Amino acid sequence: MRIDQRAVFIFAANAASCLPFNGYMDNNTTITICSCRWQLDIEGVTPTFENQRPKNQHPGSRYPGNTQDCLCMSASGPPPNQMLQMLDAADFDLLRPHLVTIELVRETVLDEAGAALRHVLFPHDGTVSITVSLSEGQTIEVAMLGRDSIVGGGAALADGIAASDAVVLFPGTASAVEIPAFRTVANASIAFRSLIIRHEQALLARAQQSLLCNALHPVEARLARWLLRARDLSDRETLALTQETLAQMMGVRRNAVSLVAHELQRAGIISYSRGQIEIIDLRALEATSCECHAAVKAHHARLFASH
Numbered sequence: 001m002r003i004d005q006r007a008v009f010i011f012a013a014n015a016a017s018c019l020p021f022n023g024y025m026d027n028n029t030t031i032t033i034c035s036c037r038w039q040l041d042i043e044g045v046t047p048t049f050e051n052q053r054p055k056n057q058h059p060g061s062r063y064p065g066n067t068q069d070c071l072c073m074s075a076s077g078p079p080p081n082q083m084l085q086m087l088d089a090a091d092f093d094l095l096r097p098h099l100v101t102i103e104l105v106r107e108t109v110l111d112e113a114g115a116a117l118r119h120v121l122f123p124h125d126g127t128v129s130i131t132v133s134l135s136e137g138q139t140i141e142v143a144m145l146g147r148d149s150i151v152g153g154g155a156a157l158a159d160g161i162a163a164s165d166a167v168v169l170f171p172g173t174a175s176a177v178e179i180p181a182f183r184t185v186a187n188a189s190i191a192f193r194s195l196i197i198r199h200e201q202a203l204l205a206r207a208q209q210s211l212l213c214n215a216l217h218p219v220e221a222r223l224a225r226w227l228l229r230a231r232d233l234s235d236r237e238t239l240a241l242t243q244e245t246l247a248q249m250m251g252v253r254r255n256a257v258s259l260v261a262h263e264l265q266r267a268g269i270i271s272y273s274r275g276q277i278e279i280i281d282l283r284a285l286e287a288t289s290c291e292c293h294a295a296v297k298a299h300h301a302r303l304f305a306s307h
C-alpha cells in the first residue's frame with residue numbers, strides 16, 4: 001500500500017468519525033430501552049433499523065440486549081462511556097433521556113460508507129472498527145473505537161453521512177442517541193460541542209499515527225500495538241480473534257501475521273490458538289510495540305485533561 005493511498009484513508013477516517021447505528025434484531029427479540037429515568041420492554045417488535053444484517057448474516061444475533069445487559073447510567077454510578085463521564089451534570093441531563101442501551105453484536109455492520117447516519121454511539125465495552133475499503137475488496141482498519149470514544153459524533157454534526165464502514169469487532173454494549181436529539185443537545189451546550197470537537201481531534205491524531213505506523217513500522221510492532229489497544233478497550237488479556245481478521249485489520253497478509261504471532265508466542269509474550277489470542281507478558285508486549293501506542297494515548301490524555 002502506498003502512502004498516498006493511506007492519506008486517503010486518513011482523510012476518510014477523519015471525515016467519518018461517525019458511525020450511525022443500523023441495528024439488527026429478530027422479530028421475536030425483546031428490546032430493552034433504558035435510561036436512568038425509565039425502562040421499557042417491547043416484545044416482538046418489527047425491525048425498525050435499516051441495514052440490519054450482521055456482516056455474516058448471523059441469524060441468532062440480537063439487537064439490543066435484555067434487561068440484564070442494561071448498563072445504562074444509574075443514579076449510583078458513573079456512565080460506562082468515558083466521554084459521557086466528562087459531561088457535567090447539566091449537560092448529561094440534556095442527553096440522558098435520549099440514550100438507549102443497545103447490544104453490539106460481533107461482525108454487525110453498523111454503518112456503510114456513503115450511508116446516512118441514524119445514531120451516535122457511546123460504547124460501554126466492546127470495540128468498533130472503522131475500516132475503509134478499495135473497490136478491489138481490500139480493507140484496512142483506520143481506527144479502533146470503544147469506551148473512550150464516540151462513534152459518529154463528528155459526522156452527525158456535519159452532513160450526517162458516513163465516509164467509512166463501521167463494524168463490531170468485539171461484542172459489547174453502547175448507549176445510542178438518534179441524530180436529531182444529538183444535534184439538539186449539541187446546539188444547546190457549548191461544553192458538549194467542545195467535547196465532540198476534542199474527540200474528533202483525538203480521532204484524527206489516532207488516524208494520523210496509524211498512517212505513520214503502517215508506512216514505517218514492522219508488522220511485529222504494529223501487531224503488538226494493535227493488541228495493546230484492544231486490551232485497553234476490553235480489559236481482557238484474552239481476545240477472541242482469528243489471525244485472518246487481525247491480518248485484515250492491519251492490512252497485511254495472513255502469513256505475515258502468522259509468522260509474527262509465532263515469534264511472539266515462542267518468546268512467551270502471547271499465546272494463540274484457533275480463534276483466540278492471549279496476552280501472557282504485558283510488559284514485553286509493550287516493549288515490542290512501537291512508540292505509536294503510547295503517543296496516541298498521551299495525545300488523548302492531553303486533549304481531555306482539562307475537560
Ligand SMILES: [Zn+2]
Binds near residue numbers: 213214217
Ligand atoms: Zn507504530
